[in-house]
Amino acid sequence: MTVYRARVMDTPDDPFAGGALRASDDEGIVVDGGVITARGPFEAIRAEHPGAAVVDLRDGVLIPGLVDTHVHYPQVRAIGALGMPLLEWLERCALPEECKLAAPDYARAVAAEFCHGLVSAGTTTALVFGSHFATAVDALFTESARLGLRVTSGLVVSDRELPDDLLTTPERAYDEAVGLAERWHGTGRNRYAVTPRFSLSASEPVLDACAAVLDATPGALFTSHVNENLAEVDVVASLFPDCTDYVDTYDRRGLLKARAVLAHNVHPTDAELAVLADRRTAVAHCPSSNSALGSGLFPLGRHLAAGVPVALGSDVGAGTGFSIFKEGLQAYFMQRLLHDDGHPLSPTQLLWLATRAGALALGLDDEVGDLSVGKQFDAVCLRPPAGTALNVGLRHCASDEEALGKVFALGSDADVADVWIGGWQLLSGGFVRAPLR
Ligand SMILES: [Zn+2]
Numbered sequence: 001m002t003v004y005r006a007r008v009m010d011t012p013d014d015p016f017a018g019g020a021l022r023a024s025d026d027e028g029i030v031v032d033g034g035v036i037t038a039r040g041p042f043e044a045i046r047a048e049h050p051g052a053a054v055v056d057l058r059d060g061v062l063i064p065g066l067v068d069t070h071v072h073y074p075q076v077r078a079i080g081a082l083g084m085p086l087l088e089w090l091e092r093c094a095l096p097e098e099c100k101l102a103a104p105d106y107a108r109a110v111a112a113e114f115c116h117g118l119v120s121a122g123t124t125t126a127l128v129f130g131s132h133f134a135t136a137v138d139a140l141f142t143e144s145a146r147l148g149l150r151v152t153s154g155l156v157v158s159d160r161e162l163p164d165d166l167l168t169t170p171e172r173a174y175d176e177a178v179g180l181a182e183r184w185h186g187t188g189r190n191r192y193a194v195t196p197r198f199s200l201s202a203s204e205p206v207l208d209a210c211a212a213v214l215d216a217t218p219g220a221l222f223t224s225h226v227n228e229n230l231a232e233v234d235v236v237a238s239l240f241p242d243c244t245d246y247v248d249t250y251d252r253r254g255l256l257k258a259r260a261v262l263a264h265n266v267h268p269t270d271a272e273l274a275v276l277a278d279r280r281t282a283v284a285h286c287p288s289s290n291s292a293l294g295s296g297l298f299p300l301g302r303h304l305a306a307g308v309p310v311a312l313g314s315d316v317g318a319g320t321g322f323s324i325f326k327e328g329l330q331a332y333f334m335q336r337l338l339h340d341d342g343h344p345l346s347p348t349q350l351l352w353l354a355t356r357a358g359a360l361a362l363g364l365d366d367e368v369g370d371l372s373v374g375k376q377f378d379a380v381c382l383r384p385p386a387g388t389a390l391n392v393g394l395r396h397c398a399s400d401e402e403a404l405g406k407v408f409a410l411g412s413d414a415d416v417a418d419v420w421i422g423g424w425q426l427l428s429g430g431f432v433r434a435p436l437r
Pocket residue numbers: 070072129225263315
């Protein structure tokens with residue numbers, strides 16, 4: 001049993017529905033067997049647990065582990081290619097890199113870099129867009145299991161429009177996905193996600209195969225892309241003349257019956273938002289990627305008004321790195337620039353989007369997303385280096401909300417000092433404790 005003594009902030013209650021930031025300057029959090037068993041003012045907690053070891057984290061800020069709801073594992077080495085819209089960026093940058101993961105050694109190296117990137121950014125839970133190669137997905141699950149990360153991922157499937165090396169058949173898509181799910185769904189903290197790349201590259205038979213994998217894998221998630229870019233939306237409409245819209249390409253096959261997360265949705269119709277709300281399908285908002293590719297300004301206000309769950313994703317390849325703080329800040333910027341459909345974001349709402357909203361989207365809200373009693377101790381201690389603007393700001397802010405605003409405005413991987421997942425400290429002083437290959 002350990003008592004963590006810290007300045008703590010989390011968001012157990014939805015701040016878009018009136019919930020407030022929960023913050024304490026001197027909180028005691030009792031962790032036993034990886035689970036939070038009690039919390040409260042430190043002195044009271046200390047008196048109730050006199051024999052417990054105390055870890056003093058008051059030189060930092062303790063928040064829940066961050067949740068990334070859309071991040072591409074094979075694109076780590078493709079981050080930072082600026083200047084292209086989506087379809088050109090895929091052709092020239094992302095897809096050639098993704099082809100390289102056919103080589104198992106290459107995939108293992110990328111998997112190690114990817115998981116290291118997540119941990120170093122304070123991300124403890126992620127819905128990961130996998131690879132088109134089953135051996136590469138095995139490499140990801142192997143590495144995430146080794147580190148203990150909460151990863152939900154799967155085989156990415158496509159049968160048209162992409163380089164030949166990335167194409168499959170409906171039969172192979174089914175067989176390989178079911179094999180991966182049998183090996184990894186529920187193994188450690190891994191779970192399986194059925195993952196057609198997007199309707200543009202997945203024919204109706206491949207989407208049907210995806211539906212069959214979902215049926216064969218109880219508890220599996222579904223994830224893909226939707227309405228990212230106007231040119232993409234036009235192509236999808238031409239490929240699916242019988243569908244009412246892009247969302248319908250997934251929905252009419254029952255793919256949104258499972259817990260589903262669709263990335264981007266920058267250009268939805270009102271009818272699509274109504275369907276997503278009805279199915280409780282969450283949208284992974286990836287603001288850095290939307291900005292870098294010029295995809296558009298995400299209509300958060302329309303999503304909220306329609307009742308569509310929204311969380312944050314880094315996207316990684318088309319984004320600008322792993323940091324969910326940066327995604328929160330970029331989301332804030334974009335809503336400031338979007339006058340009609342925008343929604344001004346408070347620091348508390350940014351923390352919600354970065355933590356508990358993601359846990360809800362992934363169906364892990366009973367386990368992670370905040371630091372309440374009964375939850376797993378997935379936590380990040382931010383300890384900005386002395387003299388940095390964040391260090392100065394945190395020492396001189398007037399309120400917890402102001403401090404949290406500075407975390408999102410100024411925070412980066414360099415400030416993520418310690419990370420715990422299920423009570424196991426995976427990052428200590430900025431260094432990953434499990435050995436990298
Ligand atoms: Zn993506």
